[in-house]
Amino acid sequence: MSGRRKVVAGNWKMNHGPAAAAEFFEGLGMPPSGPRVMIFPPAIALPAAVAAVGAHGGVDLGVQNLHEAESGAFTGEISAAMAIEAGAVAALVGHSERRHVFGESDARIAAKAVRAAGSGLEPVVCVGETRGERRAGRRQEVLHRQIDAALEVLAPGTAFLVAYEPVWAIGTGETATPADAAEAHAILRARLAAAHGESAAQVPILYGGSVKPGNAAELMAAQGVDGVLVGGASLKAADFRAIIEAALP
Numbered sequence: 001m002s003g004r005r006k007v008v009a010g011n012w013k014m015n016h017g018p019a020a021a022a023e024f025f026e027g028l029g030m031p032p033s034g035p036r037v038m039i040f041p042p043a044i045a046l047p048a049a050v051a052a053v054g055a056h057g058g059v060d061l062g063v064q065n066l067h068e069a070e071s072g073a074f075t076g077e078i079s080a081a082m083a084i085e086a087g088a089v090a091a092l093v094g095h096s097e098r099r100h101v102f103g104e105s106d107a108r109i110a111a112k113a114v115r116a117a118g119s120g121l122e123p124v125v126c127v128g129e130t131r132g133e134r135r136a137g138r139r140q141e142v143l144h145r146q147i148d149a150a151l152e153v154l155a156p157g158t159a160f161l162v163a164y165e166p167v168w169a170i171g172t173g174e175t176a177t178p179a180d181a182a183e184a185h186a187i188l189r190a191r192l193a194a195a196h197g198e199s200a201a202q203v204p205i206l207y208g209g210s211v212k213p214g215n216a217a218e219l220m221a222a223q224g225v226d227g228v229l230v231g232g233a234s235l236k237a238a239d240f241r242a243i244i245e246a247a248l249p
């Protein structure tokens with residue numbers, strides 16, 4: 001056993017404003033103790049989420065993205081300091097939609113990871129190959145390139161998480177098999193250990209991509225899978241709670 005605590009994280013993407021966020025947490029109630037539970041609401045719903053969680057406790061909140069600069073003329077962006085002030089403790093960086101829809105490069109994502117970590121937010125560094133890259137047998141090469149960019153700039157001992165999210169499994173209903181996820185996680189775990197040594201053993205590696213109540217337990221039981229990052233199925237409190245329950249021993 002790794003000794004790492006399981007993590008169940010929800011990424012709401014561009015869903016759930018303040019009112020829906022409050023309603024979600026009311027429905028979720030106090031999560032069962034054991035796994036670390038995290039939710040990444042839209043930044044504008046963060047204060048409502050903080051207020052709602054304040055009553056229930058037990059959920060760490062984060063932002064889905066941040067700008068790498070400290071502050072300045074970046075219309076539409078949010079900074080790490082603002083996210084922290086609003087109650088975030090973590091930040092997704094390099095989510096597949098940021099990479100492929102918004103064109104963020106490995107270097108930019110690394111800069112965001114550094115800004116987050118340097119400001120006191122735990123970065124969740126998201127990596128994953130596209131279908132084309134997978135078909136071309138390039139999964140390992142892509143994972144190495146994406147994770148190395150972050151590992152080069154994050155100091156060993158930094159608190160961060162990694163999420164393996166194969167792009168072809170995100171929002172498609174298709175998931176990696178547990179064996180497939182285990183293979184990718186082993187690739188990432190080896191890279192973490194090579195770059196950061198012993199401290200890397202603390203870093204959780206989550207699986208993401210069409211995780212649902214019905215497949216969460218078997219994915220979380222796969223070798224090296226320390227938890228899940230859930231998109232669509234994190235929007236409904238009952239489904240998300242069922243996934244948290246699937247993480248219980």
Ligand code: PGA
Binds near residue numbers: 169170171172230
């Ligand atoms: P999905 O999204 O669970 O809807 O596939 C996962 C993610 O993008 O984090």
